[in-house]
Amino acid sequence: MDDTALAERFEENRPRLRAVAMRMLGSVAEADDAVQEAWLRLSRTGDAEVDNLAAWLTTVIGRICLDMLRQRTARREDDYDTEPPTAEVTPEDEAMLADSVGLALLVVLDTLTPAERLAFVLHDLFAVSFEEIAPVVGRSPDATRQLASRARRRVRATPSAGSPADRRLVDAFIDASRGGDLGTLLTLLDPDVEMRIGPVSQRRGADVVARFFSGRAQAARPALLDGALGIAIVVGDGLKAALRVTTDGSRITVLEAITDPTQLAALDVELLKD
Known part of the structure; x- marks a missing residue:
């Protein structure tokens, strides 16, 4: 041939x-x-x-x-x-x-x-x-x-690390939060999105959650938290907080904040490339 x-x-x-x-x-x-x-x-x-x-x-x-x-x-x-x-x-x-x-x-x-x-x-x-x-x-x-x-x-x-669409949602959420882009945040969040902070404190609704995060994610990084896709708040070499992220494939439906030092220390955290 x-x-x-x-x-x-x-x-x-x-x-x-x-x-x-x-x-x-x-x-x-x-x-x-x-x-x-x-x-x-x-x-x-x-x-x-x-x-x-x-x-x-x-x-x-x-x-x-x-x-x-x-x-x-x-x-x-x-x-x-x-x-x-x-x-x-x-x-x-x-x-x-x-x-x-x-x-x-x-x-x-x-x-x-x-x-x-x-x-x-x-x-x-x-x-x-x-x-x-x-x-x-x-x-x-x-x-x-x-x-x-x-x-x-x-x-x-191995726990699910999310689909490519989930990863894009997380990346876009971090970018919009860093930039204080309230309009984009509202498009990324489910209208009934729930944010959990500890066992009691909760915030509901896209407008409330978007305003909470607008301009506040300067130290946020996409990460795997115990193998599942989420967000790590890293200052210097220290993990200050983490967010477990749940999506429906097109919008974020739940954000669960982890701030307790004992719980953070127990997390297996792998930072992902921005």
Whole structure:
């Protein structure tokens, strides 16, 4: 097959390969690098000995991503930069990644070992058989099945970190609060929104809650609170308050403030990128 025909066949598989790489790596830039490497390997090999190009490419992209994840882990262990070098990622790239992968899944996948991540992503999300995955991770099919099973249990046991739409709501709420944008706050809050502060104090209604928060979120950060999407109020290195956020998918319906120092100390807080 000539180079043009080979390139055309690769382009037919590109969307699937990119989807696998994005779920494996959690980075648009790294996913694009992995897909490019897959093309280079195919162009060097050709397709003369490839019976099923789609399956071959899926295996290749899996190997590439596994190597990249292992290199990332090795850098952390050697006290190098925790973030791998990547090309500049635009806000549009980040939004696309969140929409295609899902915030909750990205968070959970980062807790898995590279082999667990590969087994889960290829089998559960892309229906690749354990027999095909096994050579990539260097395990037997039964051992590979156990890798995916462990990963699946962890995914199911992790609290929801919210949908991409929920994350956009939280980000927009923080921005509008910081800027004192009362009109935008009113569009983000359910008309009957409830704000809870401690066991007794409550505020109800979009107008009341919006006025309370207008101009008051200067130290607010999007965060995972015990694995669930919320807001952390961080001053210096200290967590001063936290807000659990409940939405209906389009508006915020409940804001539950946590201010008690004992409760704050017990929270597992992971700050998210603004």
